[in-house]
Amino acid sequence: MPFLARPKAPRKQRSFWKELPILIGIAVVLALVIKTFLLQAFSIPSDSMQNTLQRGDRVLVDKLTPWFGNKPERGEVVVFHDPGGWLGEAPRSEGFGARVQDVLSGIGLMPSAEDQDLIKRVIAVGGDTVECHKGGSVLVNGEAVDESDYLYPGNTPCDDRPFGPIEVPEGRLWVMGDHRQDSLDSRYHQNLAFQGTVSEDDVVGRAVVIAWPVSRWGTLPVPGSLDALAGQAAVGAPGAVALAGAVPLVLWRRRRAAAGQPAWTRGPVG
Known part of the structure; x- marks a missing residue:
């Protein structure tokens, strides 16, 4: 058997x-x-990008496309590391809440409280000539840019800080805030090396969506006036x-x- x-x-x-x-x-x-x-979450700490972004908004930044050699384009809203001299040293927060935020920011669930990062709109890229004179529009390669889609209501393109012409070096960016009269952007750092331009290597990524608060959820498209051709990454926290x-x-x-x-x-x- x-x-x-x-x-x-x-x-x-x-x-x-x-x-x-x-x-x-x-x-x-x-x-x-x-x-x-x-993707990485960032918090908006100031009014420099109104009305596109409000203080306290949480944005998600696409960090994938730069790995495939894509470079920032005109019109994109980008997050970048302080090139040096743009921000003062941030005070270190203490306590249990700060430690919790450190842990959560380490895995991307919350923005970091200490990152020395800024968020602005790319106006000109390497090889461009950019300028703006009092009473006039921003000119990129001699052509006026229509900024009505994003310029803060009541602001002028540059009456508070005319500049140029400036030739943007290859591999660098000229950036400005949408709330033009409340933004310490490239215009205010022309005394530094490279005349206030930002290195592409300092760019963390492109802000693609407002993720919080829910009432302000929306994408951050590239204005057609700047003829930017850039893909958008899939979005999710x-x-x-x-x-x-x-x-x-x-x-x-x-x-x-x-x-x-x-x-x-x-x-x-x-």
């Missing part, structure tokens, strides 16, 4: 609470990847995207365990 092996009892499924740390771990790893390579990616993985693992199959092995072969 042939020996019949007893079928193995199905592996006992772990409880949800035992799976929860795995879910959280996957979400954190995905959030770190997203923050490093895809890093933490939410990470969690959404982690949930299917854990559910798949639980189904395989319930079926008596090792959780992380490939299916049957042959």
